[in-house]
Amino acid sequence: MLANFVVPDLYPAAPELFLALMICVILLVDLFLGQAQRWITALLTVTTLLGCAAITYNTMDGQSVLTFSDMFIDDLLADFLKLMLYVSVIAVLVYSRDYLKARGLDRGEYYVLLLCATLGMMVMISAAHLLSVYIGLELLSLSLYALVAIDRDSPRATEAAMKYFVLGALASGLLLYGMSMIYGATATLQIGGIAQAIVAGSANKTVLVFGLVFLVSGIAFKLGAVPFHMWIPDVYHGAPTAITLFIGSAPKIAAFAMALRLLVYGLFPLAHHWQVMLMIMAVLSIGLGNLAAIAQTNIKRMLAYSAISHMGFMLLALMSGIVGGDPSYMIPAYSAAMYYVVAYVLMSLGSFGMVLLLSRAGYEAENLEDFKGLNRRSPWFAAVMMVLMFSMAGIPFFIGFFAKFSVLLMAVNAGYIVVAVIAVMFSLVGAFYYLRVVKLMYFDAPTDAAPIVAPLDMRVLLSANGIAVALFGIFPQAIMSLCAYALVRSM
């Protein structure tokens, strides 16, 4: 039996293997640590991620390499997205440490689950096979379900976890069902093979399109696009804020990668079908997300609805790549989408980081009211939050503006002027609730005079986050061209 076993080329998957190994190490080491030495686990976790980053960076050669029987791909796109992933997970760790400690949630499971989720996302990003997409997705989702429920005694968190689990399982089912249909039509699970089979014309079109619909539903669930968005507000609201911070940032990168791998790499010959689906979801997401966010009094819910609308914007670019069968705008359109995701993750990290900054032991600063008068309590962090809010609203000179702009540019380029006008009109609606946060911070008197205490590393990183949002807004070229370059070399 073993004679048939070929050792796969492990080199392209080096970061994943390293991370898997370190997860086991951390799991073991943590057993021997008391609560007082938990910082060792935290330090190990950050070191592991830095190690992954070093490996990814050093093995980055710009080649697209397939391994594990063509199930796993290592290309520049994957490397770039993974590096973004490490950055955001490290930010999550730094922002949440104090919050978790104050609530007794700073346990070994948190770090291990977080790393498992990260591993899942890395597999999703590098997936070249429907099975690896699914395995990565499940590893991520199962870790997230557990993370949401990590505060065992909170009924709200448990409810959120249940809801997330039930809906997530349903979405996974849809995705699997779609995958099975596509397998039925093309007789392959390898993403590149699927595209070849469709181009060759050997696939049954009806089954294929049926499968596509289920696949798109699964992707939309992960992205949180309308009408598969129902879990987003409840989970964002119910989960401990530190977990919300995680769910609201890094998984968006993975979901984007999944959408790109499945729809563009695998199913681009069906673009005219899925682009219409994405358009409907994009318009609905932008509309509903922005309208519903206005009514929220809880900032986590507000940011949840804002996430829905942002993902809608990202879909605008994803649907504009292939214009009437002409693939020449694929690179700029998908790099606009990628840029949007990167920008959104930066903004989302910062905003939830601000919510964590204002929370203290026994006190959740999750209502909008808690931001009242922040300018008098801490002018600097009020300014950081203002930058983040204006950036999310798409006001220059911040990164969110150029993200929106490049997406709109591609949408108009593909001929969707009406869709673009609808999108900007809803972002006008969206500006209202971001402005309201600024209003609370600057125009109102504080109701809470407690000084803002946070560890130095969090202050520094949060400030850097705010500055990055402003700086990459003034000099957007750097990330834009990185996105475009990664895509050029990977397509």
Add this chain to the structure above:
Amino acid sequence: MSSQLLSLAIWLPIFGAFAVLATGSERRDAMRWLALVVAVAGFLVTLPLYAGFDRTQAGMQFVEQAPWIPGLNIHYLLGVDGISVLFILLNSFITVLVVLAGWTVIEEKQAQYMGAFLIMSGLMNGIFCALDAMLFYVFFEASLIPMYLIIGVWGGPKRVYAAFKFFLYTLLGSLLMLIALIYLYLASGGSFNLLEWHQVRLEMTPQILLFVAFLVAFAVKVPMWPVHTWLPDAHVEAPTGGSVVLAAIMLKLGAYGFVRFSLPIAPDASQYLAPLMITLSLIAVVYIGFVALVQTDMKKLVAYSSISHMGFVTLGFFIFNQLGVEGALVQMISHGFVSGAMFLCIGVMYDRMHSRNIADYGGVINTMPKFAALFLFFAMANSGLPATSGFVGEFMVILGAIKFNFWVGFAAATTLILGAAYTLWMVKRVAFGTVGNDHVRQLSDINSRELLVLGLLALAVLAMGIYPFPFTDVMHASVDNLLKHVAVSKL
């Protein structure tokens, strides 16, 4: 000659503002002197622009170019012609006065107040000299942020409502303009260069659509009837400095947009829609003039008078003759001085009485003779008395309008009566007569700082009224060129 002057005019106030913010309100004296030094320096660097301006040339001067976002062919492209150069001077000059006017009356967060005005000054200089459409747009929208904060933080009782209304109204217009800019980018084959856009040939339908998109953006800003309703609210609630900048500079941005975008990019649509624009302008001049007559709040009265005067400006642009356009430009600058002065006068009274109601005053001349003299002088200028700057622009536009069509000119000329009626009637009720009440009896006359501010403006108004040649001389070649350009069809 140094060609970095325009960059200096933009970035000196902005970086100066950061220095002011860093100094902080605690070190009040150092902070406000620093703010004054920055403002004066900002004004001084604009003087060589006027001195070194070649009056015989119609094209752009002091051009600076550097790539900004090469991926999208967006450049940091600056330059001024005879139309824009004066506004940079006006803006920098008004900023000095605003800093002086806020010297003692702003007690809360004074560093942020000064900082916001300096940043806004830099951004508005950017708007006037940006020759790349994206650069223009970025400055145009970014300037909303400081104004939003100024109204909301230091404004009156209904400041929150006014700040939101101001922001959302203006954003509505600029978002539509963004789509128009993207359309033009694609139509021009991938360029955001404004001067290249002036040469792009366009069919009538896109021209009209573009014109309408620009109209929404700029009409809100001017503001033209019927999208003017944000202005009285914003003026009444804004602190004195905010009203001054709003009236003197921000309103000019809209009118400037017409000259820079609408007319040269869509000349055929401009000609075709000119009757509409003339009608809207006349409604603003006549109807809003009557509205101003019945106001009981001084700031509201001057706000409506601003709308009426700005109606003159748009009228001047759309009658397409040299007198009209030059008159409109002169009117814009004159209105910058006069309306700024009117708001400063009201601010002087408000600081002492904390009321803007006309009924609360009466006989101010008995207790504040110096002030009343200046107030009367500016009121005369506001109603267009010969030998003041208010007369020159209005007279030129009326002459131009009569050339165009007698009845249009006739309707426009009614403003001379209406303007005199509402302004002088207000002065009569506020300043003349016997002392109205005990509060007025206890008023103290203006101090030397206030005298300096108002005196400088009075000098400017008088100089421009008696000898307008230095102003019209600068703009002559550029206006001539613009009219020639507009006369050529792009179909």
